[in-house]
Amino acid sequence: MATDPLPAAEQLPVTIDDVRAAHIRIASSIVRTPTFVSKTLSQLTGATVYLKFENLQFTAAYKERGALNTLMQLDSETKGVIAASAGNHAQGLAYHAHRLGIPATIVMPTNTPTVKVTQTEGHHANVVLYGETFDAAYAHARELEGERGYTFVHPFDDVRVIAGQGTVAIEMLEDVPEIDTLITPIGGGGLISGMAVVARAVSEKAGGRPIEVIGVEAELFPSMYNRINGTNMPCAGDTLAEGIAVKEPGVITSGMVRQLVDDIVLVSERSLEEAVSLLLQIEKTVVEGAGAAGLAALLQHPERFRGKTVGIILCGGNIDTRLLANVLLRDLARSGRLARLRIRLQDQPGALFNVARIFDQQRVNIIEIYHQRVFTTLPAKGLITDIECETRDRAHLDRLMVALTEAGYEASPVELA
Known part of the structure; x- marks a missing residue:
């Protein structure tokens, strides 16, 4: 990717002039979302991290840009x-x-x-x-x-849409000229194609410096990765990043990605969950799975971006509230702040009281208790108890486990996938 001789501007289906014209066309009708540095995420990842808050658009996603640029160029008789x-x-x-x-x-x-x-x-x-x-x-x-x-408006494989999406990069690089790496989610490829046009133009102008463009796809849907690299990995599954779960990328966008994008990295569901959770906890902003893909790449591949000045697009914030709650709870569980412990007890009076006393001594809050007497491989007098509890951190949970073991209890955590 991006190893062939640089294409002349006129050979690209979308040029920097198209993107600049789109920005002028739509600027008064969309939100010029802020680009802020995240000191905490920078410390966590070893890169200087700038976030573009496209989740603050009226419909909570950058997609407005390409749609509006297309609508404003339609014939009045449509x-x-x-x-x-x-x-x-x-x-x-x-x-x-x-x-x-x-x-x-x-x-x-x-x-x-x-x-x-x-x-x-x-x-x-x-x-x-x-x-x-x-x-x-x-x-x-x-x-x-x-x-x-009617006039069909494609979500990504349309030059007007691509030019509109590229306006994100115009704003980012105007606000933070020192950005040297753009990490951009890829679904059909409209956003990264437009972003890459702008990055290439900035890199080529007199006195400009190279700006790397890195695409991100979910491991479950590596469609553009397959197209560019000639691989045949499956595209299927329930991904948190449903906004970029595309089985077939665009024809126009694939050509542009091949010419302009430096690399594509894949991210796991776990990284996506962690990114969504961190953005809420650290930046106090709600981002959907696809919108968090750029940060997920930074978390999963820190060595790839360490020392760089990185621009990440939080491209959407439309996530189901129940799903968001599940993501946050799973993150608490992985960090040790929420746990479910499976404890073997004797089925006799005082058994639950005695084990609960250890939780009290360790100052661990019990949230729920589940008894299982019937569906178990234990003898008839055996009892399995699952206790859901809240701790301060992983070390606090470890101290509880030691205390249970020293008291003679057989206890084990119920792990997440």
Whole structure:
């Protein structure tokens, strides 16, 4: 990647002039989100970390930029726009289409969560539920496009969308010119393609310096990684980063990534969970899994970025509250602040009281207790008790385990995946 001779500006389907024009076009109608340094994340990772808070857009995602740039270039006679999306593209397109007085239809799979349907309808779009997969919804949207004369707005494989997404990089590099590395999530490739155009232009201008562009994909959906590197890793599974869970990247974007992007790294679900949790705890900001992918890369591959001045795009904040709660609780468990201990007891009076006394002595808070007498491999008089508890940190939990062992109890933690 990015090893061939630099392409001339006119050979790229999107140029820096396209991105600059897009920025002028949309600037008054989107939020110029701030780019702040994170001292704590910088200390944790060994890089100087700047965060671009695109989760502060009105619909909580950068997708507004590309959608709006496309809408503002449509013919005034358009009958309306249509898209297939169950995510941020749907809301960004619906919101700005309504604001501009353009009818919008969004086709979503029938299994789309109700909250996403409701949010999109809240932006006055006509939502059509069709098919059980995105591919089915996409095919139906293209059918309706032809039948009704609508204009289809692709979520990523459109030069107008790519130029709009690239405006993120214009703002970042204006605000923090010293950034030398951009870490950008990849789904279909629209965002990183636009970002890379800007980075290349800055690198090539007189007195400019190289800016590395690094893409990030979830390990479960390495579609662009496969396309660029000729690999055939599976793209499937339940990833926290559903916003970048794309099985087939774009044609236009794949070509641009091949020419302009320096590397693509993959991140685990555990790293994504840790990144979401850290951003809430440290930066007090809610970010969805895809939006946290850049930080996840920094956490999982610290040696790759140590000493660099890194720009990370928090590209979206639309995460289900119940899912967010699960992520936070799992992070507490991994850090030792929340634990479930499986303890073998004798089924006799006072057994639970005696073990609870040890928790009290160690100043460990018991949250819940689960008894199991029947579904166990122990003898009839055996008893398994799971105790969910709260500790200060891993060392505090370790002291509790030592105390239980010294008191003669057989105890073991119930580990997370």
